[in-house]
Amino acid sequence: MPARSRKDPEAPTLSPLARAIGKRQPFDSPAVEAFLSVMRTASWLSAPVERLLKGHDLSAATYNVLRILRGARMSGLEHGRACHEIGEHMVAQVPDVTRLVDRLTLAGLVERTRCEKDRRVVYVRITDAGMQLLALIDHPLMELHTAQLGHLKHAEITQLCDLLERVRVAEPLD
Amino acid sequence: MPARSRKDPEAPTLSPLARAIGKRQPFDSPAVEAFLSVMRTASWLSAPVERLLKGHDLSAATYNVLRILRGARMSGLEHGRACHEIGEHMVAQVPDVTRLVDRLTLAGLVERTRCEKDRRVVYVRITDAGMQLLALIDHPLMELHTAQLGHLKHAEITQLCDLLERVRVAEPLD
DNA sequence: AACCAACTATTGTTTCCACAACTGATCGGG
DNA sequence: CCCGATCAGTTGTGGAAACAATAGTTGGTT
Numbered sequence: 001m002p003a004r005s006r007k008d009p010e011a012p013t014l015s016p017l018a019r020a021i022g023k024r025q026p027f028d029s030p031a032v033e034a035f036l037s038v039m040r041t042a043s044w045l046s047a048p049v050e051r052l053l054k055g056h057d058l059s060a061a062t063y064n065v066l067r068i069l070r071g072a073r074m075s076g077l078e079h080g081r082a083c084h085e086i087g088e089h090m091v092a093q094v095p096d097v098t099r100l101v102d103r104l105t106l107a108g109l110v111e112r113t114r115c116e117k118d119r120r121v122v123y124v125r126i127t128d129a130g131m132q133l134l135a136l137i138d139h140p141l142m143e144l145h146t147a148q149l150g151h152l153k154h155a156e157i158t159q160l161c162d163l164l165e166r167v168r169v170a171e172p173l174d
Numbered sequence: 175m176p177a178r179s180r181k182d183p184e185a186p187t188l189s190p191l192a193r194a195i196g197k198r199q200p201f202d203s204p205a206v207e208a209f210l211s212v213m214r215t216a217s218w219l220s221a222p223v224e225r226l227l228k229g230h231d232l233s234a235a236t237y238n239v240l241r242i243l244r245g246a247r248m249s250g251l252e253h254g255r256a257c258h259e260i261g262e263h264m265v266a267q268v269p270d271v272t273r274l275v276d277r278l279t280l281a282g283l284v285e286r287t288r289c290e291k292d293r294r295v296v297y298v299r300i301t302d303a304g305m306q307l308l309a310l311i312d313h314p315l316m317e318l319h320t321a322q323l324g325h326l327k328h329a330e331i332t333q334l335c336d337l338l339e340r341v342r343v344a345e346p347l348d
Numbered sequence: 349a350a351c352c353a354a355c356t357a358t359t360g361t362t363t364c365c366a367c368a369a370c371t372g373a374t375c376g377g378g
Numbered sequence: 379c380c381c382g383a384t385c386a387g388t389t390g391t392g393g394a395a396a397c398a399a400t401a402g403t404t405g406g407t408t
Binding site for chain 3: 379380381382387388389390392393395396397398399402404405406407408
């Protein structure tokens with residue numbers, strides 16, 4: 001996660017001594033523990049996925065763009081999607097979308113077409129090669145996900161998703 | 175987020191039509207849903223935190239290094255920690271640690287000292303300025319965490335942590 | 349009709365991360 | 379003793395993200 005990056009700060013270090021001496025605050029509060037737990041799990045889950053994608057010369061970001069465009073194509077959107085739409089579906093910023101599309105275009109997985117009605121927008125459409133690449137990835141990725149999460153009972157998974165969704169209810173703040 | 179990057183692929187796109195027409199596979203399986211749920215939550219949680227840290231010219235990675243070194247100092251380790259130890263506590267790779275320490279040294283938050291017994295290792299120690307900076311961040315960060323997670327009941331939080339821990343039990347695979 | 353504001357996408361710049369190759373130091377076997 | 383293997387840290391390079399600034403388009407207002 002992503003956010004790949006925060007892990008286990010000073011955890012193995014909090015010896016009984018430190019716990020007694022250092023002010024050590026209420027710093028292992030439930031909130032912090034939950035935060036770290038989500039972060040650790042996210043990076044634990046995403047690392048193997050990114051390795052898999054990298055085997056097909058894709059990053060998580062470019063893969064997501066392709067997924068979005070496949071969704072658009074399967075929904076019958078002939079011309080694909082505009083850049084800012086892609087940027088909305090991911091939470092990526094628009095400048096990044098341009099460069100992601102650059103790489104995908106270079107790889108022949110995606111095509112750009114200017115909109116005639118509004119010449120500002122550029123439609124991006126997944127090519128057949130892009131569809132084939134995604135199809136190639138679908139199965140191994142699915143297997144990876146089941147390898148990572150298949151040992152959980154169905155009830156546990158829904159419970160987990162419910163709790164995570166409940167986390168995201170709070171105001172974004174700041 | 176770490177991994178900060180996978181979100182909501184083609185989700186708003188799966189119209190009833192697409193669901194009926196496209197082969198659409200068993201692709202919204204529980205495993206995939208849980209995976210995406212964790213990812214979304216991780217980036218939702220980490221984004222405000224990284225904004226807060228950036229206000230003090232820190233990234234998530236540099237902040238973690240500081241946290242690890244504060245932990246070491248509060249545990250009574252006078253000389254701090256060796257680079258490879260830091261790299262173990264984070265899951266960052268060792269080459270990255272060098273550059274992270276470079277920036278922190280430049281900012282005066284950290285000091286390098288060569289080990290006399292084994293002249294290969296370089297100890298990294300947090301300075302007083304580094305301790306002060308962390309102390310400055312502690313409270314706002316704590317408040318942010320409670321703003322993000324405080325609306326959950328204590329039981330829900332422990333349940334969430336338990337479930338996430340249970341996820342990470344599976345074999346790393348690949 | 350012309351200008352101004354809002355919008356879409358691109359480019360530029362800086363920072364940061366990932367991976368490979370390299371330098372210097374230590375240890376162990378012949 | 380010395381030579382290779384291993385280890386610790388650094389450096390080099392390429393790729394990707396964040397953010398600001400820009401170019402080109404559109405639409406509304408005066």
